[in-house]
Amino acid sequence: MRILEVQNVNKRFGGLQALNNVNLNVNKGDVHAIIGPNGAGKSTLLNCFVGRLEPDTGSVMFDGQSLLGKKPHQINQTGVSRVFQTPEIFTDLTVLENVMIPAFAKRDGAYKLNPFARVAQESEIRDAAEEVLRDLGMADKRNQIASEMSRGDKRRLEMAMCLVQEPKLLLLDEPTAGMSRSDTNNTIDLLKHIGETRGITKVVIEHDMHVVFSLADTISVLAQGTVIVEDKPENIKGHPKVREAYLGEAQV
Amino acid sequence: MTDTKRNDVILLLVVAFFALFAPIILNPFPSDGPLAQFNAGYPDLMQRFVIYGIFAIGFNILFGLTGYLSFGHAAFLGVGSYSAVWMFKLLSMNIIPAIVLGVLISGLFALVIGFISLRRSGIYFSILTLAFAQMSYNLAYSVFTPITNGETGLQILLSDPRILDAPTGTAQPVTSLFGLEMRDTFLAFEYLGRDFQFTYGYYVCAIILLISFYISMRIFRSPFGTMLRAVKTNQNRLSYTGVNTRPYTLTAFVISGMYAGLAGALLACMDPLAGAERMQWTASGEVVLMTILGGAGTLLGPVLGAGFIKYFENILSRINDNVLEAWFAFMPDGMSDFFVVIVHPFVGKGWHLTLGLMFMAVVIFLPGGLMDGAKRIIDWVSGKNRASKRGAKAPAPAE
DSSP: OEEEEEEEEEEEETTEEEEEEEEEEEETTOEEEEEOSTTSSHHHHHHHHHTSSOOSEEEEEETTEEOTTOOHHHHHHTTEEEEOSSOOOOTTSBHHHHHHHHHHHHHHOSOOOOTTSOGGGOHHHHHHHHHHHHHTTOGGGTTSBGGGSOHHHHHHHHHHHHHTTOOSEEEEEOTTTTOOHHHHHHHHHHHHHHHHHOOOEEEEEOSOHHHHHHHOSEEEEEETTEEEEEEOHHHHTTOHHHHHHHHOGGGO | OHHHHHHHHHHHHHHHHHHHHHHHHTOOSOTTSTTGGGOOOSHHHHHHHHHHHHHHHHHHIIIIIIOOOOSOTHHHHHHHHHHHHHHHHHTOSBHHHHHHHHHHHHHHHHHHHHHHHTTSOHHHHHHHHHHHHHHHHHIIIIITHHHHOTTTOEEOOTTOOOSSSOOOSSSOOOOEETTEETTOEEEEEEETTEEEEEEHHHHHHHHHHHHHHHHHHHHHHSHHHHHHHHHHHOHHHHHTTTOOHHHHHHHHHHHHHHHHHHHHHHHHHHSOEEOGGGGSHHHHHHHHHHHHHHOTTOSSHHHHHHHHHHHHHHHHHTOOHHHHHHHGGGSOHHHHHHHHHHHGGGSGGGHHHHHHHHHHHHHHHOTTHHHHHHHHHHHHHHHHHHHHHHHHHSOOOOO
């Protein structure tokens, strides 16, 4: 079953055709990787899913409804969470508060005026947040201020903030960018762990082939704004079009 | 978490204690002694502490929680005052309708100004609010003269219609709460040379301050308050978390505008006149100073900051050259003149200079305001205690 369907999406920035008739289908439960050389349009495509950019033409359907024309918070409310290239967290707040906020947003919707409720009495929200933190091995850090954590922990926290919402679709924008080998491996393990415990569909944008081939069920290769190949990992490796996109035509 | 609840109750009780016993606590010096001018326990000044405290508490809900720095909150203070005085003119000298109307009308103004200004953030938001406040000031000063009485300011007159309690006789009507006149002293006594005065007006303000403080405390501890702090920290993440930030910031803006209107209405209740200068940008700047000086984002800070600024404004501005000469009279002639000349620019009309220096010192050395200072002292004292306890347990070094 398809959960995300992207059809004929075009996006132009001035003279640059960033996305050129992109078609992409993500199956429910899959880890779908989008790879491609620098400037291929990977981040542009992702930004079209979350409401940061609006495609010029084409359609983006998620779970039976169109995502076009929706604002980021509306798209999140339909069940799409995203992880940023550099972790975006609430740096001044504690780890537990960081995870409770998305849980509130999931329960209360985009806006709720409840100035006389007490955070201290929201035990359901707290329990949900603590459970996710425990699952990701951060339970002992719950009262730490988020800005004081290591980069790997910030990534883990951001992941917890997405998971507490139990999204249908999780978008990851280069989750291992700028990480050391060991941090990268930790992130891979974390994503595998999430995959085993929760059946969340994931779309991963990634540079690192090691990460892609150890996680993905399906890979789409994007080059110059177009999906050139969409296939299983084992068929991607030796594909001539992929080689051409990455190494250039001079090789042919 | 029950711990924070207990701490909140203690904090509320401490504020209540100081608010209710202020007429005694703020009068530590004998009224005919040399230090009498440092007393602050007279009704007029205490009312100003409390009213500006309310103003700053409200401002802190916007600035302290969401980080949106408004430079136009004096507009709401002015709107509150004008509305209250109109209620005195048209309806009755009872302060309740005046306060209610002041809060409602300023809330309405805040809704409109906030709706437009909150389309931008950071410096652009500040400039927009400043522009709105200056517009309000100029309109009140000239264009809306029929409503605001321009330069002279809006006052109550014997010829006012006042539907509920039309004036009888020739005495100037006074503001009251169901017959309790605001300026009335219900208790006054002298003890050890100190004069203590208790007026209804001050206690009305003090009780409203307590209610305002309690509401602000509840907002700080609510999921709503948590969202506002999240707005301050990372708005981008918040919108990708499914939260629509605009209505949250607008609500905070309206709440703080209503607090400002409440403060403005109370000013009019204590002294029933309203002038355009209440809306000027210096008044907006003052509440920013109060909040930052006391500690933005803390519960108690804004109240402390308001008290601090209003105290020094009053005390310093009353010290003139005669007072200075009396202080330095014990010195040889030339020397006392010299000291009077040195101190002169910092007191009397020059009190802003002293306040500016104090503000600079606080911002440079205590970026978290007075609350930061208090916390450092507490940490230092408790750290010292812990260290001395540890020292006592440690085996004595062999000699």
